[in-house]
Amino acid sequence: MLHSQIKSDIKQCYENLGNQLDNFIPRRAQNYLVAEIAKTLAGEYHPKHRMLVAEAGTGIGKSLAYLLGGIPFAQFNNKKLLISTATVALQEQLINKDLPLFNRIYPREFSFILAKGRQRYCCTHKLEACCTTDSDPQVALWEEKPKKSDLELFRRMLTACQERKWDGDRDSWPTTIPDRVWQQIMADKHSCHAGMPKHRSCPFAKAREHMDKADVIIANHALLMADIELGGGVILPEPENTIYIIDEAHHLPQVARDFSSAAASLKGAASWLEKLNQSVSKLAELAEYSKAGRFQNTLQENIQHLIPTLRQMATNINPTLLNKDGVYRFEHGELPAWLEEEAKGCKEASKKAGQSLGKIHDLISERLKENEIVPRLGEQALAESGFYLQRLENLEKVWTLMAQPNKEKGAPLARWIEKSPERENDFIVEVSPLEVGYRLDQLLWSRAAGSILVSATLRALNQFTYFCRQAGISENDGTRFLALASPFDYQNNARLVIPALPLEPQADKFTDLLIKTLPEYLEGETASLVLFSSYWQMNKVTDALRPLAKKNKWQLLVQGEESRHVILKKHKDNCKNGKISILFGTGSFSEGLDLPGELLTNLIITKIPFAVPTSPVEEAHAEYIESRGGNPFLQISVPEASKKLIQSAGRLLRKEEDSGRVVLLDRRVINRRYGKALLDALPPFKRVIEYN
Incomplete structure (x- = not known):
């Protein structure tokens, strides 16, 4: 049962909220969500499996709801509250707006912090090494020799660190730091950790200290996955002591899949292995030959197995097998016998090489602690060996997954090779799981104090089934499910218009029809957003309509021509100054775009957002479903399209007083059997279906 103290704190928050916000109106759906979160965490629905999956429509105020329901419970039970998001925009909203507001209305003290991965911070010792005047920077680790401007940037950053004007966070440096520069100074788990006395005051170590003391931690899905893949509790608090709020949860399965995937080039890997081979003697000398000699021998033996093997593999690949995108996918994830054997050998060689280099790295670390080697040389050696250790770990992951036999039950791995965009006659070997739900359940849901x-x-097609299958959530194990409709008055404030068009989007002349039809639905509107299915189609329509836009004094803003931030600022300025403003965008504009009130009153969706299964993972998933007698179109494409169509339509109404129309230029919602399900899953707009 929910403790009376928690109930009292939540009630007090609500009373204070009315005093803090002008015109605050309590929302029934938000109150209900707060109560359900608190009751779920208290174990009222299931004593051990404390999990709630809630779809909360736009306007409910879900972020304030989970703060109200989660923080009082977590504090009373001495648990950490971790909020994981998919986008920077939501993190900024939580840090700059929602949590400061909650701090004012909550009757108790609490602290919060934004957590970032180790690689977002610089290592000051690596930075010092790059600024040392009596030796070149670690040139072996650079793909190409550092520029003079790179060295000047290092010195400015070091000065800023020493004068405490910069905290070592990449995101807080005033200008963009090039990747080639950042790679030389970013913190890594091998050479920059609290076990090394000189690293205890490094930027990442300081950030971790603050995080350990914080009551509420904001992270992103990628950092969450990085932590649980390491076993949990390594970067973030341990799952057993943490209540997880997963916001923008529909993104989590894809992030989990990306984290379980791996890729490495063939000739590219051989190239950096050669550099490592040249550095081994120097590293072993610093580690002390008497102790490191056998590890050096094992490391070099395995490097000398890997280099010719990887190069020969690249030679063995027949370029004529690649499709027009430069990809060859192994059907059902099954490798040819020769590649299977090579994969096993590469797996063992990369594993042994990594273990041996790890031993040399540890010996150097010990000698550095005991002041047996010059600190500058020791630090540089640890940075260099740490750099190669990470690469060897990735190489081992790739070949372990490539060599892994397909299981009798469950989906196989998707395996493919791809032409390298950077190196001539080189190929990238890639592996990805098709389903990651079991991993999320094993590593997170089954261990968390609450989720x-x-x-x-x-939901897709008004059901949670598709998401649950992706995210490893059972629908009958005590998990609580909620679908809370938006409080907006869709019937009176918005229309869904489906014009009577002679062609469907898959027709050859459909783009020409768009060029002819769009002006009719843009005419007389002041703020429009047109969502296209592809850049190609958007650009063709743009080229055709630009003269008309100029003639009519329409301000046409096209995704890709300027940054998203600049385009949206121009659009807002246009609307504010009474100019007709039209945004053209693709799929990424269908989510996370917040244009309330007069900033958007006319939304045009050119087609149902069916994804074309062209990626090797999507092709492999469709192949797997077909092999089991399923229909990938109905089981994957339609649910995904439903979700994306709802997100697209959700751009129109952002506040209760908003109004406007959605125009869907795709008759398949009327003409096809699956269309009714797609239409019924949309918000309850007033429907206007036109017929010839």
């Missing part, structure tokens, strides 16, 4: 998953779009 609250929220998003404005979790």
Whole structure:
């Protein structure tokens, strides 16, 4: 049962909220969500499996709801509250707006912090090494020799660190730091950790100290996955002591899949292995030959197995097998016998090489602690060996997954090779799981003190089944499910218009029809957003309509021509100054775009957002479903399209007083059997279906 103290704190928050916000109106759906979060965490629905999956429509105020329901419970039970998001925009909203507001209305003290991965911070010792005047920077680790401007940037950053004007966070440096520069100074788990006395005051170590003391931690899905893949509790608090709020939860399965995937080039890997081979003697000398000699021998033996093997593999690949995108996918994840054997050998060689280099790295670390070697040389050696250790770990992961036999039950791995965009006659070997739900369950849901998953779009075709299958959530194990409709008055404030068009989007002349039809639905509107299915189609329509836009004094803003931030600022300025403003965008504009009130009154969706299964992972998933007698179109494409169509339509109404129309230029919602399900899953707009 929910403790009376928690109930009292939540009630007090609500009373204070009315005093803090002008015109605050309590929302029934938000109150209900707060109560359900608190009751779920208290174990009222299931004593051990404390999990809630909630789809909360736009306007409910879900972020304030989970703060109200989660923080009082977590504090009373001495648990950490971790909020994981998919986008920087939501993190900024939480840090700059929602949590400061909650701090003012909550009757108790609490602290919060934004957590970032180790690689977002610089290592000051690596930075010092790059600024040392009596030796070149670690040139072996550079793909190409550092520029003079790179060295000047290092010195400015070091000065800023020493004068405490910069905290070592990449995101807080005033200008963009090039990747080639950042790679030389970013913190890594091998050479920059609290076990090394000189690294205890490094930027990442300081950030970790603050995080350990914080009551509420904001992270992103990628950092969450990085932590649980390491076993949990390595970067973030341990799952057993943490209540997880997964906001924008519909993104989590894809992030989990990306984290379980691996890729490495063939000739590219051989190239850096050669550099490592040249550095081994120097590293072993610093580690002390008497102790490191056998590790050096094992490391070099395995490097000398890997280099010719990887190069020969690149030679063995027949370029004529690649498709027009430069990809060859192994059907059903099954490798040819020769590649299977090579994969096993590469797996063992990369594993032994990594273990041996790890031993040399540890010996150097010990000698550095005991002041047996010059600190500058020791630090540089640890940075260099740490750099190669990470690469060897990735190489081992790739070949372990490539060599892994397909299981009798469950989906196989997707395996493919791809032409390298950077190196001539080189290929990238890539592996990805098709289904990651079991990993999320094993590493997170089954261990967490409590899990609250929220998003404005979790259901597909009005059901949670598709999301649950992706995220490893059972629908009958005590998990609580909620679908809370938006409080907006869709019937009176918005229309869904489906014009009577002679062609469907898959027709050859459909783009020409768009060029002819769009002006009719843009005419007389002041703020429009047109969502296209591809850049190619958007650019063709743009070229055709630009003269008309100029003639009519329409301000046409096209995604890709300027940054998203600049385009949206121009659009807002246009609307404010009474100019007709039209945004053209693709799929990425269908989510996370917040244009309330007069900033958007006319939304045009050119087609149902069916994804074309062209990526090797999507092709492999469709192949797997077909092999089991399923229909990938109905089981994957339609649910995904439903979710994306809801997200696209969700751009129109952002506040209760907003109004406007959605125009869907795709008759398949009327003409096809699956269309009714797609239409019924949309918000309850007033429908206007036109007929010839």
